[in-house]
Amino acid sequence: MRHLRWVAGILLVLGNFALAGDAPWIRIKSEHFSVVTDAGERRGREVALHFEQMRGVFGTLMVKAKVNSPVPLLIVAFRNTKEMRQCAPLWHGKPTQVGGLFVWGEDQTFIMLDLSLDNPWQVVFHEYAHQLMNGNLPTAAAPWFEEGFAEYFSSIELDSRQAKVGKIPDEEYQVLDHAGWFKVSDLFRVQQNSSTYNENGDHRDSFYAESGMVVHYLYDNQLFPKLSTYFDLVNNQKLTVDDAIQRAFGVTAVQFDKQIRAYESSGRFKYYPIPTPLNLDSKNFTATPLTALDAQAIVADIHFHILDYRDKAADEFQAVLKVDPDNLTALRGMGYSYLVKQDYHNAGDFFSRAAEKSPNDPRVLYYSALLAQREGGLDPADPRTAHVQEQLEKAVQLDPEYADAFSMLAFVYSAQDKRELALKTMMKAVELNPRNPDYLFHLSQLCLMNRDFKDALSILHQMEKNEDPAVALRAQQQIPEVENAMTVEANGGKVEVHSSEGALHRRSAPEPPAEPAPVQVAAPAPTNFIKGKLTAIDCQDSPGATMTVVSGKATWSMHTANRDEMILIGADKFSCDWKNQSVAVNYRVSGSGSGEVISLELQ
Numbered sequence: 001m002r003h004l005r006w007v008a009g010i011l012l013v014l015g016n017f018a019l020a021g022d023a024p025w026i027r028i029k030s031e032h033f034s035v036v037t038d039a040g041e042r043r044g045r046e047v048a049l050h051f052e053q054m055r056g057v058f059g060t061l062m063v064k065a066k067v068n069s070p071v072p073l074l075i076v077a078f079r080n081t082k083e084m085r086q087c088a089p090l091w092h093g094k095p096t097q098v099g100g101l102f103v104w105g106e107d108q109t110f111i112m113l114d115l116s117l118d119n120p121w122q123v124v125f126h127e128y129a130h131q132l133m134n135g136n137l138p139t140a141a142a143p144w145f146e147e148g149f150a151e152y153f154s155s156i157e158l159d160s161r162q163a164k165v166g167k168i169p170d171e172e173y174q175v176l177d178h179a180g181w182f183k184v185s186d187l188f189r190v191q192q193n194s195s196t197y198n199e200n201g202d203h204r205d206s207f208y209a210e211s212g213m214v215v216h217y218l219y220d221n222q223l224f225p226k227l228s229t230y231f232d233l234v235n236n237q238k239l240t241v242d243d244a245i246q247r248a249f250g251v252t253a254v255q256f257d258k259q260i261r262a263y264e265s266s267g268r269f270k271y272y273p274i275p276t277p278l279n280l281d282s283k284n285f286t287a288t289p290l291t292a293l294d295a296q297a298i299v300a301d302i303h304f305h306i307l308d309y310r311d312k313a314a315d316e317f318q319a320v321l322k323v324d325p326d327n328l329t330a331l332r333g334m335g336y337s338y339l340v341k342q343d344y345h346n347a348g349d350f351f352s353r354a355a356e357k358s359p360n361d362p363r364v365l366y367y368s369a370l371l372a373q374r375e376g377g378l379d380p381a382d383p384r385t386a387h388v389q390e391q392l393e394k395a396v397q398l399d400p401e402y403a404d405a406f407s408m409l410a411f412v413y414s415a416q417d418k419r420e421l422a423l424k425t426m427m428k429a430v431e432l433n434p435r436n437p438d439y440l441f442h443l444s445q446l447c448l449m450n451r452d453f454k455d456a457l458s459i460l461h462q463m464e465k466n467e468d469p470a471v472a473l474r475a476q477q478q479i480p481e482v483e484n485a486m487t488v489e490a491n492g493g494k495v496e497v498h499s500s501e502g503a504l505h506r507r508s509a510p511e512p513p514a515e516p517a518p519v520q521v522a523a524p525a526p527t528n529f530i531k532g533k534l535t536a537i538d539c540q541d542s543p544g545a546t547m548t549v550v551s552g553k554a555t556w557s558m559h560t561a562n563r564d565e566m567i568l569i570g571a572d573k574f575s576c577d578w579k580n581q582s583v584a585v586n587y588r589v590s591g592s593g594s595g596e597v598i599s600l601e602l603q
Helices: 014-017 041-061 081-085 121-136 143-154 170-179 184-189 201-220 226-236 241-248 253-266 292-304 307-324 330-342 344-357 363-375 381-396 403-415 419-432 437-449 455-465 469-490
Strands: 025-029 036-037 074-078 102-104 109-113 162-167 272-275 286-290 495-498 519-522 528-538 545-551 554-560 567-569 582-592 594-603
Touching: 025 041, 025 292, 025 419, 036 041, 036 292, 036 344, 041 074, 041 143, 041 162, 041 272, 041 286, 074 081, 074 292, 081 109, 102 121, 121 143, 121 241, 143 201, 170 201, 184 201, 184 241, 184 253, 201 226, 201 253, 201 272, 201 286, 226 241, 241 253, 292 307, 307 330, 330 344, 330 363, 344 363, 363 381, 381 403, 403 419, 403 437, 419 437, 437 455, 455 469, 469 495, 469 594, 495 545, 554 582
Parallel strands: 036 074, 074 109, 495 519, 554 594, 567 594
Antiparallel strands: 025 036, 025 286, 102 109, 162 272, 528 545, 528 582, 545 554, 582 594
């Protein structure tokens, strides 16, 4: 279960959770982390110190002075297994036995630990490594390296002064002895959509174990500079895996295989200390008491970030608010749950109450700004736009690593034609979360608005290598238009930059033209996402189509100008006959209850 991500069901027993014991709850705040626990103040400080240490170790391993954490993280440390099991994934209707869980979310991530176990750290540090890589490395590497580095990172041992790095866990040897090896060239070819990477079983176990072993081998033999050469040869120069291994490491793939297996069979590895950050003392962390209701609201917030259990999470928030109407976490959670359902009236009510309770909560400020944008767009003439700007500027001041808030603030500036400020702000969002494809695409659009076609094209070329086909196609569709704009401008023609949404289009002109035909460049608009039921399609305005999508209590009219050129996932061809089809839609708001489709995914 070491690599299990929390994507399954949750056992919801809030009543039992509240009565699990009379141990007081406490929140420990360090410089970069927030820990809530009922295991006592001393253990809470230890947990926060462990994460501060691992954050520093990551910076040392990656030679990075400043480590980004673009998505807010909350750590919940339970004092016993009984409490932990109330938040454990289900298998055949029963909670699994796990020592740690990592819950991913776009606006918030959560780590949970069972502090009654000797070593609850390995699972969560593996997943925490992924979060750090997402926030600090500009592009995704091959799956074997991503998982291998996370394995290497998760095996680090900590004491009060230093981290002991490089120990190979016994289970890696055991898995490889039992399940066998891949050829290293086959290991390097595994992709995100490969069955080896996604299906449980011996092959997947071997993939993780061998990936970890290879990363240990590379570190111990100081081969990381050659690894960067390898990735350049494969990703940019398009060499085959075997040829890239030969060029980068100076040996054939077969010889490389033998070297790695000899390394494993020797049982020897380099195990060395890395000093943890200086002046890091858990006595300097702050401690604040929490009530049992606070703990229940936090668990409800975790449950809300599991899509299949959002309705139950809303009931849990309501249960907390019946007892404590001013509970910030429950108010914020209820507002966000209504926002997701497009119930803007109720969302606004709960966000207003949350803001009265805590006017300096960055998430409340961001959610309130997001609500205003969803309700009225970003019209510069609308007085709400100035208020949205104030809320977002305050949010990023309070949390300088809030990447989503920076991204939305860039749109606000762009809507007011503050192009240079918009570009600078979006660059900050990308700096904080460099792998977010929406940030990259929006940055490319802002480069276009600032007539920086070269940088826009460079970003789009980076995106077209993305393993997500929708991301790659989105970039590929715009690259020719940007190249055309560059050609027109280089030949003395006119390139127009305008604020309407859409792809770049070359304006037609009579032949021969009096001057080179201008190229129109579109400004970016915020991207939104919903899941729902596609209930009807109107294809009368061919080649366009208008789709009716029901999401929660809201009904949306989703339009595409050309259904045959729209990004489509899950089907080879668009059908006007689809009905009662579960879909996920990326779109841009075009009016009240209407949007322009970016991509449509059948589920």
